[in-house]
Amino acid sequence: MNEDSFWQLIEECTPTGADPDAERLAAALEARLMNGPLADVVEFAEQLSWALYRLDRKEYGTRASGDAFLYTRAAVVASGRAEYEAVLKDPALFSPYADDFIWAEPLLYVPDTAYEGLSGHEWDRDTRYSYESYSNSEGWAD
Template sequence: MTWERFWQLIEIVGGGAGIETCAQLETGCARLTEVLACEPLGQIIGFGERLAEALHRLDQEQFGTLPITGAVLPDGSPFPQSSDHFLYTRAAVVAAGRDVYESMFHDPDRFAPFTARQCEPLLYVHEEAFELVTGTEWDRLTRYDYESCSNADGWPELRG
């Protein structure tokens, strides 16, 4: 799948600045699953690969160590992101579209507001489309690991 086609499909989610609720993102992801299930199987797999790569690229210390916007611990200190929260936040950045996604690498401060948004359902769109088309569960590993702290280039002090 080309990057151009990936970002065209992401637009279906409608995760831009006007989308603020998880329910709206879930509805957008459900629409994307339906559309993706009409694509050839290779495109569904390609979407999963592109999504994993996009999430992997955002897996960087400069984003993952930011506290959750608007949340504080009982002592008033910033509330840190958990590894799952950071993954779902990265998914929200991808759901916001290509322009927002690419802007993160030029202005990392743009990531902070996304710590208050999450888009976990985006992680499963290709898996659900795959299952609709094949009748079997997605059992593939993607080329890029998108779990938090898996990008060695993004977390220099975690390197071996």
Template sequence: MDEARFWALIASFDWERAGDDDAVLAPASRVLQELPPQEVVAFEDLLATKLYALDTREHARWCYQGEADPDNGDDYISADDFLYARCVVVANGRDFYEGVLADPSRFPTGMEFESLLY
């Protein structure tokens, strides 16, 4: 699984079915089900790498702007919630992902896409 194939799978999401995460993911799921197990694992590894790259204090700061400050020990930020928010960035495709990675102020707020992990 290379970068181009990874992002092609992400681009195959059917956003016309928004509100039904399984339906949104169905086109990519069908392709992944047909791939050899090592390719599925490679997709998961690339996904984990992309999500980890967004796991920074600055990205968290913009994700929770006005709600919580990652530098304030009294503000609780759920690790799971932040992971699901980072999924939104990846699910929106390569250009959006690269834009947010380079400029954390572009991080969307109040959104999650946990289903990407399944």
């Protein structure tokens, strides 16, 4: 799964309606991933961690706790590629996501649930990039 496939999957699984619903998004993503090869789950996890890592920068998170910052970054990703890329270009667009950041937390567990559903085993995952808050040392350098 390349970056384009990742964003296409997010878009295809995004529920319609006025209010964001991360549980429905996560369930749709999990169902799609569990219908494919295990490699797709691993690649989805890599793309998700890369997207979150790229937002792990001081211009986005100087006022948030670690969890709040992570969930806010997840909300940006869950909003789709166009919103994500706009936020990357203009950090001022990040702050509105901080108001409703909790709604996107289920996105973080999609790879784990899909992996377990396909393999029958819990995944103690490591991805190339950590999505944990404040792990992007270049993003926090002075």
